[in-house]
Amino acid sequence: MKKIAVIPGDGIGPEVIKQALKVLDVIGEKYGVEFEKEEVLMGGIAIDKTGVPLPEETIKICQASDAVLLGAVGGEKWDTLPGHLRPEAGLLGIRKALGVYANLRPAIVFPQLKSASMLKEEALQDGLDILIIRELIGGSYFGEKKKVQLEDGTYKAWDTQVYTTAEIARISHMAFDIARKRDKKLTLVDKANVLESSRLWREVVTEISKQYPDVELNFMYVDNAAMQLIRKPSQFHVILTENMFGDILSDEASMITGSLGMLPSASLGDGNVGLYEPIHGSAPDIAGQDKANPLATIMSAAMMLRYSFNMPEAAKDIENAINKVLDKGYRTLDIMSPGMAAVGCEAMGHLVVKELR
Ligand code: NAD
Secondary structure (H helix, E strand, C coil): CEEEEEEEECCCHHHHHHHHHHHHHHHHHHHCCCEEEEECCCCHHHHHHHCCCCCHHHHHHHHCCCEEEEEECCCHHHCCCCHHHCHHHHHHHHHHHHCCCEEEEEEEECHHHHHHCCCCHHHHCCCEEEEEEEECCCHHHCCCEEEEECCCCCEEEEECCCCCHHHHHHHHHHHHHHHHHCCCEEEEEECCCCCHHHHHHHHHHHHHHCCCCCCEEEEEEHHHHHHHHHHCHHHCCEEEECHHHHHHHHHHHHHHHCCHHHCEEEEECCCCCEEEEECCCCCCCCCCCCCCCCHHHHHHHHHHHHHCCCCHHHHHHHHHHHHHHHHCCEECHHHCCCCCEECCHHHHHHHHHHHHC
8 A cells, every 4th residue: 555645736736736636546457456545734725724734643644644736826816825834834943854865856848748838849859858867955045045245335255065975975875776778878968177175076976877887877067058958958858957957947947848738757766755746836827726637646646656656657557648639630729739638637637547547
């Protein structure tokens, strides 16, 4: 039995989560696995019901689960609350409580959706299946930061970019293990020509690579990587990088793929309690109208099967089902193109379930 804590959240969160749970039910039947799902509160709905965005009860249940599946949180109603009481504080809180230090964001261009990409079709002719592994709780976002006033009345501010061997080593092992299960190619993106911390990344990753002789390792400076992602994205397979570079590159990569509604993510730490969520927000503009694309959340559930439950065949099964639904021309509004059949959130979930069966 696998225990899943489910956080529907706000806006379209509950709508897309419902479809992912339908898909997990079929996977459970097909593969003879029992998924015990427990719904918990986080975000705006938690503020309304308990006064805080991340109740203690939610943290406890998530920590005691095998994985956490999250929809999205946030909305205008809570936007005027102080920072620590806003729905998004729940997101940072749950990541911290689960100790997830690696964020995995696939950037996949489905051949059926090439026209939704910001790139010209010729840049995508070899297809695209990149996985960006971003360090999530270190680097300049978490290093010592300060702002001081100088004698002339102006200011000086700094953020310190800090990494330890241990922080780099744990995510590097994860990246090599993942690259090994894919096409055995790993690129470390850094700025080793100027940053001492980047030079430490190179040293540690190079040393660890000796334990993974079957994985081809190469290095690229982040400025070049930003350019190459647009010029020839198919040269990338698994990208490993530090926090800020990963923040920027993963958003760049998401534009290559087209719609926010197609992008899943996983956040992992030591042990297997991963956090799985679509990268989009609660989309208040379309909430409650059965217009949301549930595929990012369904693919997040597939990542959960792959990374937390070691069920790669079941994950592939879901991805194949999505491919078939797209092949048949079904589209939610965000990925709609002429000649295709428009479907809502509920119907899209149903179509994936039908293909799986
Ligand atoms: P958003 O991702 O919610 O929406 C941006 C645009 O994309 C909207 O037009 C929306 O309709 C569309 N969109 C998003 N997901 C879609 C889907 N699955 N199917 C179809 N269309 C989709 O970003 P936003 O509007 O900047 O933020 C709305 C709220 O969500 C805010 O309160 C924000 O803080 C919150 N937010 C939460 C998360 C999260 O929970 N992880 C992430 C980002 C934003």
